[in-house]
Amino acid sequence: MYTEEEEAFAAEVRAFVRENCPETVREKVIGAMRITSDERRAWHRALHARGWAAPHWPAEYGGTGWSAVQTYIFAETLSEEGAPDLGSFGLKMLGPTLMRYGSDEQKARYLPRILSGEDYWCQGFSEPGAGSDLASLKTHAEFDGTHWVVNGQKMWTTMAHEANMMFALVRTDPSAPKPQMGISMLLIDLATPGIDIRPILLLNGERTTNEVFFDNVRVPAENLVGEPHKGWTYSRVVLGNERLSIARIGLNRRQLAKLKRIADADGLLDAPLFRARVVAAEIELTALEAMAVGMLERARAGLAPGIEANMLKIKGSELQQTLAQLLAEALGRRAAPYGADAIDPERPWAAALFKSHFDTRVVTIYGGSNEIQRNIIAKTLGLGAAR
Incomplete structure (x- = not known):
């Protein structure tokens, strides 16, 4: 699939990961166990020092200038080796949006801080009653001459408790003829008075998402991205990049390799039906x-993500669920989430895979549910809403 030069590049990346990312951290990632914020940030610093924190960015903003294939090989190799994901909000979602729509001052201030990891961002889009139907958001901001004064609530805000900055969509023109026309995008410092971040705890007590309340939060005028009331346009770039990230192709490749190892060791690949399901998953992943790679080429040419991003989100998220299901089936009772007798001493990581199976249930919902994505594709193609 790759040239000799590309294979050599992959080997260089692999060597860098093994030298600079502790084996204990990589084992956690591969075993679907949670890593700490400090571990993730240490890896970010290592990548930044090497100049590899944002290979998909243009060279003028600190990117590598790699080809789309190199960028893809880099991401795939990191995933195969178990390197921690740096998160999507700053590097993959906000950064490209600011390059396209941000002011010169915003680019000069925020892009270097995103690149270095000095700023850690969260996304303030979803609200109670405004998740996949984002145009119905209620959080609003009024301009008082020097500041935008924000009031309202955001919901399911991933990692807000660790972030210091948020990019948020707010309603700035409630009289707009269409809901999408009255929305703006703001950059909000989470240390600003009036912000209250409350945890949403999972059943196992872990915390990844939050609800965020705004009570007369004053955001400087210069923190408006682009023009007022044009936030819906800018959000399409954000969401297009998010949907590419949700596809998690590198993760799927690593999960497929793990599935093959387990199934082969247990003789499951000799069972025609199970083998056929593994082969079908691999064909989907190749597609x-x-x-x-085609989307990366479009992005490098300066084109906004099209419906390919929606398609990737649908198929990539569904494939994550398929592979997690196959892994759970292959491991059987060894993947059971509870009980000391369920822990396989030869595979102590097996029980974590069932948690991963549970976690993947949500990937077809966040980032815009797959039902909504199908409707967007249908409307774009002039087919009306999907039935």
Whole structure:
């Protein structure tokens, strides 16, 4: 699939990961166990020092200038080796949006801080009653001459408790003829008075998401991205990049390799029906990879993400669920989430895979549910809403 030069590049990346990312951290990632914020940030610093924190960015903003294929190989190799994901909000979502729509001052201030990891961002889009139907958001901001004064609530805000900055959509023109026309995008410092971040705890007591309340929060005028009331346009770039990230092709490749190892060791690949399901998953993944490289080429040419991003989100998220299901089936009772007798001493990581199976149930919902994505594709193609 790759040239000798590309294979050599992959080897260089692999060596860098093994030298600079502790084996204990990589084992956690591969075993679907949670890593700490400090571990993730240490890896970010290592990548930044090497100049590899944002290979998909243009060279003028600190990117590598790599080809789309190199960028893809880099991401795939990191995933295969178990390197921690740096998160999507700053590097993959906000950064490209500011490059396209941000002011010179915003680019000069925020892009270097995103690149270095000095700022850690969260996304303030979803609200109670405004998740996949984002145009119905209620959080609003009024301009008082020097500041935008924000009031309202955001919901399911991933990692807000660790972030210091948020990019948020707010309603700035409630009289707009269409809901999408009255929305703006703001950059909000989470240390600003009036912000209250409250945890949403999972059943196992872990915290990844939050609800965020705004009570007369004053955001400087210069923190408006682009023009007022044009936030919906800017959000399409954000969401297009998010949907490419949700596809998690590198993760799917790593999960497929793990599935093959387990199934082969247990003789499951000799069972025709199970083998056929594994082969079908690999065919889907190969098609996803080809589409992802095409999207990277479009992005490098300065084009906004099209419906390919929606397609990648649908198929990539569904494939995550398929592979997690196959892994759970292959491990059987060894993947059971509870009980000391369920822990396989030879595979102590097996029980974590069932948690991963539970976690993947949500990937077809966040980032815009797959039902909504299908409707967007249908409307774009002039087919009306999907039935």
